[in-house]
Amino acid sequence: MDFSRVELSDEDRAFLDDARSFLRAHVTEDVRRRDRETGDNFDEGVHLAMGADGWLAAELKAESEGGLNRVRRRLWHLEKRRAHVPWVTWGTTMMVAHSVEKFGSPELREEVLPGVLTGHVRLCLGYTEPEGGSDVATCKTRAVRDGDGWVVNGSKMFTTGAHNCQYVFLITTTDAEAPKHKSLTMFLVPLDSPGIEIQGIRTVDGDRTNIVYYSDVRVDDKYRLGPVNAGWTVLREPLNVEHGAVDAHADGLQDVSIMAHQGGFMVDAVDTAAALVARENPDGRRALDDGSVAYRLGRSIARMEAALSTPQMYGRVAIAQTMRDIAPDLMDILGAASALPIEAPGAVDGGAAQYVFRFAPLVGIYGGTLEVFRNMIAQYALGLGRPDYSPPKKPS
Amino acid sequence: MDRYELRREDYSLSKDQADLQSSYAKFFKTHCSIDAVRAAEPAGFDKSLWERLCATGATTMALPESCGGDGASLVDLTLVAEEIGRSLAPVPWIDHVCAARLLARLAALASDADCTPGVVGGERLVGLDPHVASVTGTRLIPTGSIADDLILRDGAEVVRLTFASRPAKVDNIGRLPMAWVDPGADGSRTVLARGAAALADYQRALDEWRVLTAAALVGLVEETMMIAADFAKTRYTMGVPISTLQAISHPLANMAIVVQGGRNLARRAAWYLDNEPDERPELAASAFVFMAEEAARAATMAVHIQGGLGVSVEAAATAYLVRARGWPLAAGDPGASAQQIADIVASRQARGRE
Numbered sequence: 001m002d003f004s005r006v007e008l009s010d011e012d013r014a015f016l017d018d019a020r021s022f023l024r025a026h027v028t029e030d031v032r033r034r035d036r037e038t039g040d041n042f043d044e045g046v047h048l049a050m051g052a053d054g055w056l057a058a059e060l061k062a063e064s065e066g067g068l069n070r071v072r073r074r075l076w077h078l079e080k081r082r083a084h085v086p087w088v089t090w091g092t093t094m095m096v097a098h099s100v101e102k103f104g105s106p107e108l109r110e111e112v113l114p115g116v117l118t119g120h121v122r123l124c125l126g127y128t129e130p131e132g133g134s135d136v137a138t139c140k141t142r143a144v145r146d147g148d149g150w151v152v153n154g155s156k157m158f159t160t161g162a163h164n165c166q167y168v169f170l171i172t173t174t175d176a177e178a179p180k181h182k183s184l185t186m187f188l189v190p191l192d193s194p195g196i197e198i199q200g201i202r203t204v205d206g207d208r209t210n211i212v213y214y215s216d217v218r219v220d221d222k223y224r225l226g227p228v229n230a231g232w233t234v235l236r237e238p239l240n241v242e243h244g245a246v247d248a249h250a251d252g253l254q255d256v257s258i259m260a261h262q263g264g265f266m267v268d269a270v271d272t273a274a275a276l277v278a279r280e281n282p283d284g285r286r287a288l289d290d291g292s293v294a295y296r297l298g299r300s301i302a303r304m305e306a307a308l309s310t311p312q313m314y315g316r317v318a319i320a321q322t323m324r325d326i327a328p329d330l331m332d333i334l335g336a337a338s339a340l341p342i343e344a345p346g347a348v349d350g351g352a353a354q355y356v357f358r359f360a361p362l363v364g365i366y367g368g369t370l371e372v373f374r375n376m377i378a379q380y381a382l383g384l385g386r387p388d389y390s391p392p393k394k395p396s
Numbered sequence: 397m398d399r400y401e402l403r404r405e406d407y408s409l410s411k412d413q414a415d416l417q418s419s420y421a422k423f424f425k426t427h428c429s430i431d432a433v434r435a436a437e438p439a440g441f442d443k444s445l446w447e448r449l450c451a452t453g454a455t456t457m458a459l460p461e462s463c464g465g466d467g468a469s470l471v472d473l474t475l476v477a478e479e480i481g482r483s484l485a486p487v488p489w490i491d492h493v494c495a496a497r498l499l500a501r502l503a504a505l506a507s508d509a510d511c512t513p514g515v516v517g518g519e520r521l522v523g524l525d526p527h528v529a530s531v532t533g534t535r536l537i538p539t540g541s542i543a544d545d546l547i548l549r550d551g552a553e554v555v556r557l558t559f560a561s562r563p564a565k566v567d568n569i570g571r572l573p574m575a576w577v578d579p580g581a582d583g584s585r586t587v588l589a590r591g592a593a594a595l596a597d598y599q600r601a602l603d604e605w606r607v608l609t610a611a612a613l614v615g616l617v618e619e620t621m622m623i624a625a626d627f628a629k630t631r632y633t634m635g636v637p638i639s640t641l642q643a644i645s646h647p648l649a650n651m652a653i654v655v656q657g658g659r660n661l662a663r664r665a666a667w668y669l670d671n672e673p674d675e676r677p678e679l680a681a682s683a684f685v686f687m688a689e690e691a692a693r694a695a696t697m698a699v700h701i702q703g704g705l706g707v708s709v710e711a712a713a714t715a716y717l718v719r720a721r722g723w724p725l726a727a728g729d730p731g732a733s734a735q736q737i738a739d740i741v742a743s744r745q746a747r748g749r750e
Contacts, residue, residue, distance in 0.1 A: 001406060001407060001408060001409065001410070001413075001471055001663060001667055002404045002406040002667075003403055003404055003405060003406070003664060003667050003668065003671075004403060004404060004671065004672075005401065005402065005403050006402045006403065006404060008402070071402070074402060075402055078400045078401075078402060079400065081400060082400040250406065250408050251404065251406065252403075252404030252405045252406025252407075252408075253404065253405075254405075255405075256405050256407070256660075264399075267399055270741075271399070271741075271745050272745075274738070274741045274742040274744075274745040274746075275742065275745035275746050275748070275749050277738075277742055278742035278743060278745065278746035279746065288738060288739070288742050291731075291735060293738075294734070294735040294738040294739065294742075295731050295734045295735055295738070296734075297734075297737075297738040297741075297742065298681075298685065298733070298734030298735050298736065298737035298738035298739075298741075299685060299689075299734045299737075301678060301682060301737050301738065301741055302681070302682035302683075302684075302685035302686045302734065302737055303686060305661055305678075305679060305682040305683075305686070306654075306657040306658060306661045306682070306683070306686040307657060309407075309657050309660035309661040309664055310653060310656050310657030310660060311407065311656055311660060312656075314652065314653045314656040314657065315656075315657070317649075317650075317653055318653050318656075318657050371642070371646070373649075374642075374645070374646045374649040374650070375642070375645070375649075377649040377652050377653070378639075378642075378645035378646065378648060378649045379645075381649075381652055382621075382625050382639075382645075382648055382649065382652060383625070383629070384625060384628060384629060384637075384639035384640065384644075384645045384648065385629065385637055385639055385640045386640060387640055387641075387642055387645065388636045388640040388641055390636075
């Protein structure tokens with residue numbers, strides 16, 4: 001057990017200084033404002049600068065291939081969070097790039113990966129379908145053989161970042177007769193292919209995601225990842241990472257659970273609220289002197305610290321659930337002005353608490369809903385058996 | 397405090413800690429059945445179990461080497477506390493070690509003093525008043541009916557009380573050896589220390605008590621969860637085990653989440669108290685506030701899952717239920733701890749923004 005500060009070598013200290021000055025120079029207030037306006041959670045200027053200065057390659061590559069060592073990797077992640085760097089599209093790009101590296105043909109790797117390192121190529125996830133929900137294996141988007149290529153038809157929800165990406169990591173079904181986990185094939189589909197239509201959707205937290213329609217989209221066979229009908233294997237790997245099923249290192253240099261990054265927005269809101277209730281009002285009193293304010297803040301902090309301590313798949317639920325549970329109390333103790341959005345005159349906490357309230361539903365849905373994870377805990381950690389999914393009654 | 401500074405977040409146990417944990421798990425499994433727990437309810441104390449426990453070195457380990465102890469870390473102690481909660485052991489180990497460590501901090505446990513070996517070895521039982529909010533006058537103390545010495549705050553003084561005849565035990569929901577104690581009553585009252593430093597030492601004892609009680613509640617919740625889960629796997633409705641129904645399995649999953657989070661938070665709080673006590677002083681109370689609330693919720697759900705069988709006074713589930721409430725309540729309203737957390741964090745944040 002160890003929670004101590006990591007002693008930095010001179011080289012690591014210099015690395016940290018570089019990281020900070022890069023982020024200060026490129027992640028400006030303008031970048032953050034534009035990000036709020038577009039909801040893109042991606043900034044091309046910042047991203048290309050990261051590519052040009054080698055930050056993308058350093059993060060994407062394993063240490064053995066010249067990438068960051070674990071201390072620097074952790075420093076880089078923490079500093080990016082401190083600077084509020086837009087993060088979603090780079091996150092999906094890294095996940096998919098690893099699959100391309102592992103399952104793509106040499107030709108495809110050559111087409112895609114150099115651009116990932118420079119920042120010119122970005123990759124997004126085409127998993128969820130309008131009628132599919134959390135079960136990625138209930139896939140209706142079909143790919144049908146056509147000569148030496150494929151024709152894809154269907155639609156995907158929540159393809160976040162598609163309008164800033166060049167390829168989508170697409171789950172298709174290629175054998176309607178086979179059981180669902182033996183009927184899937186993965187493709188890396190170029191998003192400029194004819195027949196693709198990207199429609200933006202704004203979500204309640206202010207972000208933008210997309211619904212993407214595929215109408216008779218021709219895809220060359222070189223864009224296939226892994227064997228036909230073996231898509232489940234290709235898909236599993238990034239999902240395992242996303243679900244926290246990959247073993248943690250024992251050096252304490254990574255997040256305790258997935259979605260710790262999202263939990264950071266709750267930490268910001270709590271710390272801001274704590275500072276605000278300690279301010280003296282013109283009448284010399286502090287909100288904190290009201291026992292009900294102190295109680296609600298203290299209970300919120302206790303619950304937040306518990307969530308931040310909760311490991312692995314348990315922590316995934318704890319963080320999202322705690323965001324949902326404490327955001328209303330944080331808003332209440334700040335009063336009516338906590339209703340105001342960031343940048344509005346008089347927005348007491350810069351909209352931090354109400355942002356957590358609006359963000360919390362998404363955090364409990366995307367990346368596998370809370371129910372998916374409660375099912376996993378019940379089935380695999382507690383041995384309670386597979387959930388009972390009784391078939392619908394037949395009409396008599 | 398800088399939330400983005402590079403610190404390790406390593407919750408793993410060392411080999412020694414894992415061995416300590418499994419040896420106490422085994423100890424309580426062997427010597428503290430649910431029948432033994434029930435049998436000790438009238439007194440709130442199982443003296444022979446206490447003697448056995450002390451013989452393993454459970455009290456000695458908790459004290460500094462300067463007074464004849466083994467200098468275990470507070471993290472180590474959370475491992476023992478969790479097993480006490482798991483087995484509902486009717487022994488005042490948490491109170492005793494917190495009080496004895498307080499005596500050591502107050503320099504009242506000199507290695508050459510007559511009473512020291514007894515306190516270190518557990519033959520002379522020490523208790524404390526775990527109330528977080530300052531209490532004056534007569535009060536309920538969880539070890540009041542069995543302790544040889546009681547340490548408590550009385551105004552700005554930290555005093556030791558010794559009674560010629562111990563106060564009478566009162567029935568209570570936590571099945572603790574609880575008694576009303578009047579610091580002004582007959583008996584010997586020794587002022588151990590006074591002033592801000594003494595009260596800070598006492599506060600540290602309260603932090604340790606809350607961390608260890610949180611850890612005990614983690615063990616308590618985990619065990620009542622496991623019993624409820626086993627029941628749910630073998631109880632059928634409409635042809636399926638109720639454990640496969642999400643109305644049952646998801647509350648059980650929530651308990652598992654509480655166990656994982658509460659356990660890690662208690663250990664992290666203990667680590668900071670051991671290593672950097674001024675860095676995160678809100679964590680001990682946080683672990684306690686979280687587990688005090690969640691233990692009652694979890695223990696109630698565990699009873700509920702077992703339905704008509706769960707509510708019986710003979711069911712293990714009800715033994716867990718009453719202690720889930722009664723153990724943390726011995727410190728008074730947990731809301732006082734929540735307010736303390738708010739004070740600590742708000743002043744830290746306000747300072748950070750000046």
